[in-house]
Amino acid sequence: MSDRITLTLRASLAHPLSAGAIAPDHFAGLTAQEIAALELWDGRTSVALGDVFTVDGEHSSNVLLEGDLAQLHDVGTTMAAGSLEIKGSIGNALGARMRGGAIAVQGSAGHDVGTAMAGGSIVIEGNAGDRAGGALAGASKGMTAGDIVVRGSAGREAGARMRRGTLFCGSVGDCAGLGMIAGNVIVAGAIGDGAGIGNKRGSIVALGGVRVPQTYAYVCTYRPPHVLLMLRSLRARYNVGVDDAHLHGLYKRYSGDLAEIGKGEILEWQTA
Amino acid sequence: MEIRGVLIDDTFAEAFGMRGARIIITAKNAKWARESANKLTGFATSVIACKCEAAIERELAPDETPDGRPGMSVLLFTMDSDSLPKRVVERIGQTVLTCPTTACFDGLPDSPDRIAVGKPLRTFGDGFQGSKVIDGVRYWRLPVMEGEFLIQETFGKAAGVGGGNFLILAESADAALDAAEAAVDAMAGMPGVILPFPGGIVRSGSKVGSKRYKSMIASTNDAFAPTLRAITKTELPGGVNSVLEIVLDGLDFRSIAKAMQVGIDAACRTGVHSITAGNYGGKLGPYHFHLRKIMSGDVEDAPKQDASK
Numbered sequence: 353m354s355d356r357i358t359l360t361l362r363a364s365l366a367h368p369l370s371a372g373a374i375a376p377d378h379f380a381g382l383t384a385q386e387i388a389a390l391e392l393w394d395g396r397t398s399v400a401l402g403d404v405f406t407v408d409g410e411h412s413s414n415v416l417l418e419g420d421l422a423q424l425h426d427v428g429t430t431m432a433a434g435s436l437e438i439k440g441s442i443g444n445a446l447g448a449r450m451r452g453g454a455i456a457v458q459g460s461a462g463h464d465v466g467t468a469m470a471g472g473s474i475v476i477e478g479n480a481g482d483r484a485g486g487a488l489a490g491a492s493k494g495m496t497a498g499d500i501v502v503r504g505s506a507g508r509e510a511g512a513r514m515r516r517g518t519l520f521c522g523s524v525g526d527c528a529g530l531g532m533i534a535g536n537v538i539v540a541g542a543i544g545d546g547a548g549i550g551n552k553r554g555s556i557v558a559l560g561g562v563r564v565p566q567t568y569a570y571v572c573t574y575r576p577p578h579v580l581l582m583l584r585s586l587r588a589r590y591n592v593g594v595d596d597a598h599l600h601g602l603y604k605r606y607s608g609d610l611a612e613i614g615k616g617e618i619l620e621w622q623t624a
Numbered sequence: 625m626e627i628r629g630v631l632i633d634d635t636f637a638e639a640f641g642m643r644g645a646r647i648i649i650t651a652k653n654a655k656w657a658r659e660s661a662n663k664l665t666g667f668a669t670s671v672i673a674c675k676c677e678a679a680i681e682r683e684l685a686p687d688e689t690p691d692g693r694p695g696m697s698v699l700l701f702t703m704d705s706d707s708l709p710k711r712v713v714e715r716i717g718q719t720v721l722t723c724p725t726t727a728c729f730d731g732l733p734d735s736p737d738r739i740a741v742g743k744p745l746r747t748f749g750d751g752f753q754g755s756k757v758i759d760g761v762r763y764w765r766l767p768v769m770e771g772e773f774l775i776q777e778t779f780g781k782a783a784g785v786g787g788g789n790f791l792i793l794a795e796s797a798d799a800a801l802d803a804a805e806a807a808v809d810a811m812a813g814m815p816g817v818i819l820p821f822p823g824g825i826v827r828s829g830s831k832v833g834s835k836r837y838k839s840m841i842a843s844t845n846d847a848f849a850p851t852l853r854a855i856t857k858t859e860l861p862g863g864v865n866s867v868l869e870i871v872l873d874g875l876d877f878r879s880i881a882k883a884m885q886v887g888i889d890a891a892c893r894t895g896v897h898s899i900t901a902g903n904y905g906g907k908l909g910p911y912h913f914h915l916r917k918i919m920s921g922d923v924e925d926a927p928k929q930d931a932s933k
Binding site (some may be wrong): 497516517518536553555572574575576577578580581582584585589599615 | 690692727754757758763765771772773
């Protein structure tokens, strides 16, 4: 048994690979040989994991991935426990449908981070692509639990159709929280157009300003107690960039989307 | 045994099992947290007539509370599991929900036994309420005229101990009160313990039932009432003219025993004749706090049994 399993990329990837087999909890019961024999997919053909990565360690649910992994997709799919650390950037669908455990990315991630996520945490030091915390194609709801932290910027439709859980981003592109059912999208900086369109009960917390859609109505300026609790929790667990002025400050509350049931909200922090 | 000339009687305090909850109230400042806690714990001295026993456990610094604001920790006890949620919900509903700036949290998060608190209270929101799950815990947001009231959905329930006690037998009423106040001051803020009576002190200790009135479930403890010395079977030594009682409820045996140790020691002062305790021959409750054992430093738990065995 090892403290950690390290997978080091042997050579740069020429084309995309689907690496759904790389999930820490799956590795806990496997020897190094068994891990090396797992299949990665290049379109319709498979390749042994050991042909792509060197494998150091066995029988551990703590996994380190090293190399330029931007072409490696689906890592951490359905993982339920353990930790996955990625030194560098990673491809699409990181942590899709994950149910527990922790993923930490030192670089950036592609599209669809934490799609349909149901638990655990994903922390990305760099940027993320579109639809972080969103839904599988055709599905009615996105992430249902857990936390996603993108310290840099996230692309379009961050938190689209999310049902529960928290997505914290440095900034987001257009249509953040599109069709949110519930849950929280918290943005430290800039927010693109169309935030919260189709929002039912979700909360979008804008710490750096927001263009509020026409289908939202300003209702009051107050100190929302749940935002205090959420921001304190995020700061304690992920050291996100919020300060006491965000915790205890006033927020403008906009109710919406009134074209939906109108029980959602955009909370815009007010500078003193 | 004597402490500074005060006799420690060779007897025990007899306590019984209760069910308890720890309620954390936070507010904009300590004033409003205390205001709410004082109201919540009002008229909660004894289950005999108040249906529950409650008091402030201690004041909490901002770094001790879930939302980082000043707070108060309150313990509330009932005699049975079924009535605990009723008492907690009705009191929070009337005294915390109504109080400006407050929020309300569970103070026993590790307890696997849960009671619904925010869940029934949410209906005050009349359908406009909303919930948030933060760190795996569900909270209810109730829209109110001030803004929003936040409360945790469930609270932990603990098996507690009620009725820990000691009696201060003194030469005068002033000496008894001085000693009792010193004991309360010494016990203030000790974790897991509350003193539910006014100022932590009882002047009208009771016995079970009544000699004359069948409907009374408790009546004056005539054996310790100095004015009845000549006409009842008294337990008062000569020279004793006033008795005050300290009653303690707690989350466990050890917390109460430690508090009794500190309180009794503080009460041993000039003008006090002796310290004794109330018991019913071991028939009332399974928790026995032997005064001499406690004052010898043995405060370890003796669950469901006589502490001396």
